[in-house]
Amino acid sequence: MTQLKNGNSVSRGETVTADVCVIGGGAAGITVARALANSNLHVVLLESGTTTFEAPTQDLYSGTSSGDSYDVNASRLRFLGGSTNHWAGWCRPLDPTDFEARPWVRNSGWPITRRDLDPYYARALPLVDIAVEPFDRDYWLKTRSDARVIPLLENDVMTTAVFRFSQGPVHFGDRFRKDLERAPNVDVYLESNVVNIATTKDAASVTHVDVATLKGNRFKVSAREYVLALGGIENARMLLASQDVRATGVANDHDLVGRYFMDHPEGHVGVLLLSGQAPDNFLGGRIDLLRTVVTFNTKVFEREQMNAIAFVVGTTEPLAVKGKIDSRDVAAVLQAIEGGASIPYELYLRGEPEPNPDSRITLTNKLDALGVPRLDLRWQLGPDDRARYRHAIELLAKQFGSKGVGWVRIEPADFGQPKSDVFYGAHHMGTTRMHADPRKGVVDAQCRAHGMSNLSIAGSSVFPAVGFSNPTLTILALALRIADNVRATLA
Amino acid sequence: MHRMPRRAFLGLVGGVVVVGAGAGTWEATRRHGPTAEAPDVHALQRVLGDPAPAARIGKTYLAEKPNAPAGRKGFVLPLLDPAKFPGGEIGMARAAPFDLSTPIRNAARVDCFASRVVELDGWILPQTILDLCAVTERHFG
Numbered sequence: 001m002t003q004l005k006n007g008n009s010v011s012r013g014e015t016v017t018a019d020v021c022v023i024g025g026g027a028a029g030i031t032v033a034r035a036l037a038n039s040n041l042h043v044v045l046l047e048s049g050t051t052t053f054e055a056p057t058q059d060l061y062s063g064t065s066s067g068d069s070y071d072v073n074a075s076r077l078r079f080l081g082g083s084t085n086h087w088a089g090w091c092r093p094l095d096p097t098d099f100e101a102r103p104w105v106r107n108s109g110w111p112i113t114r115r116d117l118d119p120y121y122a123r124a125l126p127l128v129d130i131a132v133e134p135f136d137r138d139y140w141l142k143t144r145s146d147a148r149v150i151p152l153l154e155n156d157v158m159t160t161a162v163f164r165f166s167q168g169p170v171h172f173g174d175r176f177r178k179d180l181e182r183a184p185n186v187d188v189y190l191e192s193n194v195v196n197i198a199t200t201k202d203a204a205s206v207t208h209v210d211v212a213t214l215k216g217n218r219f220k221v222s223a224r225e226y227v228l229a230l231g232g233i234e235n236a237r238m239l240l241a242s243q244d245v246r247a248t249g250v251a252n253d254h255d256l257v258g259r260y261f262m263d264h265p266e267g268h269v270g271v272l273l274l275s276g277q278a279p280d281n282f283l284g285g286r287i288d289l290l291r292t293v294v295t296f297n298t299k300v301f302e303r304e305q306m307n308a309i310a311f312v313v314g315t316t317e318p319l320a321v322k323g324k325i326d327s328r329d330v331a332a333v334l335q336a337i338e339g340g341a342s343i344p345y346e347l348y349l350r351g352e353p354e355p356n357p358d359s360r361i362t363l364t365n366k367l368d369a370l371g372v373p374r375l376d377l378r379w380q381l382g383p384d385d386r387a388r389y390r391h392a393i394e395l396l397a398k399q400f401g402s403k404g405v406g407w408v409r410i411e412p413a414d415f416g417q418p419k420s421d422v423f424y425g426a427h428h429m430g431t432t433r434m435h436a437d438p439r440k441g442v443v444d445a446q447c448r449a450h451g452m453s454n455l456s457i458a459g460s461s462v463f464p465a466v467g468f469s470n471p472t473l474t475i476l477a478l479a480l481r482i483a484d485n486v487r488a489t490l491a
Numbered sequence: 492m493h494r495m496p497r498r499a500f501l502g503l504v505g506g507v508v509v510v511g512a513g514a515g516t517w518e519a520t521r522r523h524g525p526t527a528e529a530p531d532v533h534a535l536q537r538v539l540g541d542p543a544p545a546a547r548i549g550k551t552y553l554a555e556k557p558n559a560p561a562g563r564k565g566f567v568l569p570l571l572d573p574a575k576f577p578g579g580e581i582g583m584a585r586a587a588p589f590d591l592s593t594p595i596r597n598a599a600r601v602d603c604f605a606s607r608v609v610e611l612d613g614w615i616l617p618q619t620i621l622d623l624c625a626v627t628e629r630h631f632g
Contacts, residue, residue: 270613323612325548325612326544328544329544330614332539332540332544332545333539333545333548336539336540336545336588337538337592337596338596339592393615394615397603398604398608398615400603401600401608401615401617402601402603402604403600404600408614409612409614410610411613412613413610413613
């Protein structure tokens, strides 16, 4: 067994060589390295942090936010395992329609289909301790008699979507550290921060990466293949900051790196007053670590020109925003009219943002402790996003009301107005988007940086459109696919 | 002799019938007073149990949108007209509150289906329910 190494132990100025250099020890990087473990390829994985949280390392993330309010520091973690160290475990593949170009969602569409990823989703599920079973609603509503889920409303407008949960949830650093230590061909270097990606003069290949530690050591890693896996924000920052050859950075000939930053607007949008109790499967965790959400049928998204949107039913009695009407009065009237006990639940919205080129990461003049420019995030939703989310709530309210399921209150009442506050799920996506055309995407359909021979990009930064599913499972599926591609390339 | 067009004639007759039915119900309400003695108002109270919550919503509704219920005046109580209820007044008197509320429930659901909803203090509520609350405020508030 090889112990984890430390960048401070490498001789200053030394060049460590490998077949594959994986930059970043989060969910994507660990999955790539683990998939290449016990092969004939020498893999070096570079992780900025140690195996636990340390403030000076975390501070390397610090940046500013000049768009919609966003905390670029607290929404991620910089040590082995990355942001899986604080994730909640929600898992769901993207829907087939999320991969399609939808004319009403500008800049949507992947160059691959859900079918292309299905084998990798199946391989990803065991990594997060989820049994390989379909996420398909029909399976859970009709086939699983032992753990059957009960919908709130199924008709030609509304349907049910199934999320499942990583048990634990799995923290990738803790879980897979031993696998990486046991693998004779994998060397993990902690406290090793990549501060520059060096390329050939034509910027067509990576020659090496420059590595720095907070204790002052510097060395290089040279490999045949590189996989950038620093996360949805940091992937872009590193490409932008690597300006040895081109002032625009690496893989940025078309000014796309850092653009299209997305997160899922997610949070409390109101009260769902149900005429009766919500089925357990909506409240989470009680059936096979499964949780259902309310969403719309595919054709409704098209008809109503909506982004992908789902509603989560909160488990607790809502702390209703104080208004002119006491929600208990509404509950009493609902109970009188529809019968049954009227029970209030939190209503959470999980919305898909429209890919917006003006929502972007740029570099600032300030430097971090290692001399890398700090970032500014200007998160901006698409011009129609807020109104679409509100429209979705109103549609939900009418559907639930028309079937006697319950009534809805929007909170705050101005939700959906231009510039109204939105919450986010800390899912950083889109900044090195995938597109078949180099003028429209940073990576191609194989997650290879356009115009570069040996650089792949892993993680949710490659998502060109994001649906309403949490990104982790898709990150893992793409990482496994990258590992296959790297292995095939070097075979 | 002036001949009224057939469509206009039918419209006039229909209007008279509708106004007549509404006026009859409101007349009964007026005659019996606001003490829930009129069959329709009595039924409304039985549907609601405690009318206070609906009355409070109705008060807010009337304050926020004073003109909103005007076009629907007399819509709710006719839903509780004994003449339309199986078994008439006796049947209505014997019915459980949930059965009494069936016409209101159906109307409220149709409202939502037809997008006849009103947003009040963030609540997206069927027009029928707000009419009901306004009527309740009028009689019990």
